Amino acid sequence: MDRRRAIRGRGITKCFGEVVALDGVDLDVARGQIHGLVGPNGAGKTTLLGLLLGLAVADKGRLEILGTAVGRGPAAVDGVAGFVDGPGLYPSLTARQNLAALAALYGRDAKTMPIDEALDQVGLTDVADDRAGGFSLGMRQRLGLAAALLTRPRLLVLDEPSNGLDPAGKQHVHGVLTGLASNGTSVVLSSHRMDDLEALCSEVTILNTGRVVFSGPLSKLAAEHRELDYRLVTSDPAQARRLAGETAGIVVKEQPGSEHLVVRALVPALDALVVRLVQGGVALRELAPVVSPLEAAFLALTEQPEAGA
Known part of the structure; x- marks a missing residue:
């Protein structure tokens, strides 16, 4: 197992009935790297993110996450957090209560979890006691990011984290992600916003119809x-x-x-x-x-x- 990489995937294949969502995908993400996942709708991005979060398993291939070989049953690897298809929140609970409920799901006492720190990190301290049901899309995205940061993950997996963010909110989230990466956290993010990916990512993987059509540094992509x-x-x-x-x-x-x-x-x-x-x-x-x-x-x-x- 390669301890230098947060993710190492070889020949990852995933089918849903007769639909081939991923077809022999290779993926390498270094520790402390922000890696972009790009592709048109239906390319397989959501499926791949789900595999990384332990929501599903590959039918074929090998996948190692944070030095741990992923088995044949759905299970999240310790140290991985994030969301796919938007964060799941309780609209009737406040931002702080949502994170406390998540702590309970982890079997942890909310008092021992860095709830206030996570809210402050994503810029939601001022609305910590407001109900999530009244939040804008961008605020819900930031609360989802706070939930992912609650466990201080070593690998963060995010699906369209900039959805609904205004320019100030986007800049704030960019700062959070680059700060995490500089401290050794690996980030995999899927986005249709090319400006976000170019601002944040050192490498990208482009998927099309379940296959990798490019993977590597942005500089190589531009040169080729x-x-x-x-x-x-x-x-x-x-x-x-x-x-x-x-x-x-x-x-x-x-x-x-x-x-x-x-x-x-x-x-x-x-x-x-x-x-x-x-x-x-x-x-x-x-x-x-x-x-x-x-x-x-x-x-x-x-x-x-x-x-x-």
Whole structure:
């Protein structure tokens, strides 16, 4: 067993009747890593998260979690916490009472559990005595995260943790997750928010129809991917267009009436264009992918139509 990895899965297969939800999936997550799980609806993400949480078992393959080989009966490995398909809460109970009820399910006295610490960690101290039934979606997500943190897990498994969060709430949750990872907790999170995954994750696994179509660092994904469209805003659009047209490997995309320029290129050609702009006295005010590298790769690898296509 590899003690350096929080998760090691090989050939994981799970079927529901004739439906193959996971088909020979390999998964590696290092300790202290935030690992993203990406894929279209029906790709197998929820099934895989359920296996990690001990809610189901694989039909075939090997799975080790926190150095423990997972057996053939549903059972959560000690040190794992999280939620899938949204956190389960008691709407008639307050936030604090929900966590106390969870402590009771663990067979623990609520007084010995870090309930107030967990509420403070997710920014819910001010509403700790409000009923969860009146919480917004984002507040329920944060309470679910507090419930997962109650046992101080070594592996945190989260399904769409940013659902319903406003910008401040999202920033707060991001801070919690990065702080946990820096202290050695591994995090696996599924999300349709590519900006969240790019901000948080060092590695991602992309699933499509139950199979892994990519797994590895985001930097490798961007480097291996096809050309991207980039938006350029400069001090001299006409001169920038002329220089772009003269640079090898750059394709200028027509944007009638627009003051900005959109080009399609690989990174080396884009670098060459930036050098030419600077040498030509053209100030570069903005340079960004029209679609993020992760989103572009996701669309290409899962054969999803790009926006506007």
